[in-house]
Amino acid sequence: MFEFDPTRPKWHQIAEVVRRRIERGEYPARHLVSEVQLENEFGVTRTTVRKATAALREEGLITTTPGMGSFVSERAADQNSD
Template structure:
C-alpha cells in the first residue's frame, strides 16, 4: 500500500502520485481509471478520493465522461 506522509492531507499526495505515474508512463492517455479502484489501492475514503479526482480533473490530468468513466489525458497539469 502507498505510504502517506502523515503531516499532509492524503488527497494532494494521491494527486501527486497519479501525476507521477502519468509522467513515468505507468498510466497512458486514454487509460480508464476508477475512483473505486484507487480508493482500494490507496486505502482512502470516497470523500478523499473525490477531492483527489476533482483536482486531477481541474489540472486536466483526467477527464470524466458522463456514463463512460474517467480517463487519463496524458497531460500532467499545471498547478494554478
C-alpha cells in the same frame, strides 16, 4: 499499503502519485483512472479519491465523463511524449 505523510492531505498525496504515473507513461492516454481501484489501493474513502481526481481534472491531466469514468487526457499524454 501506501504510507501517507500525516502532515499533508491524503487526497493531495494520491493526486501526486497518479500525476507521476501519468508523467512516466504508466497511465497512457485514455487510461481509466478507476475510483474503486484507487480506494482499494490507498485504503481511503470515495470522497478522498474524488478530491484527488478533481485536482487532476483542474490540471487538465484527466477528463471525466459521467457514467463512464475518468480517463487520462490526450493532452497530458502528449506532453509526456516530448
